[in-house]
Amino acid sequence: MKLTHSKAVFLMILVTMMWSIAGVVTRHLESARSFEVTFWRSFFTVVSLLVILPLWQGRAVFTKIRNGGSALWISGFCWSVMFTAFMVALTLTTVANVLVTMAVSPFITALLARAFIGHRIPGRTWLAIAMAGAGIAWMYGGQMDLSSHLGGTLVALMVPLASASNWTVVQHSRAHGKNIDLVPAVLVGAVISTLATLPLSFPFSATAHDIGLLALLGLVQLAIPCVLSVMCAGVLKAPEVALLALLEVIFGILLAWFGAGEVPGASVLTGGALVIGALVVNELVGWRQRA
Template sequence: MVLATFLWGTAGVVTRQIEYAQGFETTFWRSAACALALLVILPAWRGRGAWARVAWGDRSLWLSGLCWAVMFTAYMVALTLTGVARVLVTMAFGPFLTALLARWVTGRPLPGRTWAAIAVAGVGMAWMFVGQIGQTTDARAWLGSIVALGVPVAAAINWTVTQRSQARGAALDLVPAVLLGAVISCLGVAPWAVPFAASAGDLAWLAALGVGQLAIPCVLAVLCARVLPAAEVSLLGLLEIVFGIALVWAIAGEVPRPEVLRGGALVLGALLVSEWLGWRGRAARARRVGQSVL
């Protein structure tokens, strides 16, 4: 999951290389590249008959695909309406929404460490961008925040759907849902993407985003969601923002503000402590089971 968030975080560095494509066109080509990559990856990975084994009639598959489409699209649309900082702060609500939804739908209690990590990480994310938000009253900016809220809401539903499927012991494969999401996103923004202005270089960078920043990490995230609690998947997803800032700083030379460094330290600290406590708890339970067997 950490590797997936690192790959997601490369978007900022790569988009710095794009010269002509903007807004909906970048979403269109990125989603199209993601869909084409998955059309190759899934049969190569699952072998012959991969498509025949997909549960096309299952509502959970289509719901997950729709969630991926919203996540792929809402972020870029929000950026056309408001600033990056406001969008990222809105996305920080993801773990909180996921924890509440997963608790309500699955009935699975959340450990105290997860709630504490969510709270601390949320404070850290707000601190990272508080100096850049401003007190704007522009209607477009607030509309952008509302659109950006679609990202954490869709993510919360998506991870909960995956978790519920696993909790019921269902053998449902939700990896093809990423492909469905890419196709829905591509078709959904197509009317607003024309006329196309991307150069050959732009298309190469957007193809790299579709494969390395969407297709591969999203498949990894689905696989991780099979074994990690939904709230933990969403919490680890916050690392995308930390990695994105770090990569832009190291490669593009954009030095972050002091509050970004301090807030990022809170996010990383919350994640590390939460994972360490979880590891200790699992190790202790394993030892008790081993002793009872003996």
């Protein structure tokens, strides 16, 4: 399918809407908790991708996995950490806390790229990192019962760390002439997440209702938007993708608010606005400079 720029923007917005349903859907689970939630979502992601990828890329997708080398498997491991940490974090703290914590991913990516690839970090990005740090501090400092959110925050922080590591590995490999296809790496990540969380999920407590919702997440919240986002990334510039991806934070908080009654606190809204504002300004200034 050939995408124009306008269609890619619209499709990326749709992708963020699909990503954002995880929080509100999780709040409607009846008895599934923690690692079992992750297991079922990852399992249904594997099933969905085993259908979608051969239809999209043919049997060559399995050849790419076999011949992908260490970089593809490291990328797959990073995806598995993201899959697992995200869902576990949602069971430990609020949707808003998880999403705002994940929004710092571009800043962590910039730091890792500087450390391991030698990418220069502009002054505007250092300023944005400081502003985002202040926003995170304000968000959690304003909550009286910090201990009830700290564990979930630390788990959620593993998502941007894994995402930044993934990006760094991919960029390093491409700089050395290896072109990693991220879609097969997502399948590898879903398989690893499924196998890793299976023994931690016993005894199973999910009802048929829960399994239906988690199957929905595996297909609609991960498998389909993953494929669509890769298509969009081939048309949109990196700053555009980064800015559009922030819509997941907004959509996710609103869906949890109106769909599950999870009202974000004032400190979360203020700190979150500072984090997102820092990222938006950083990306827009960088975009204008490159243009």
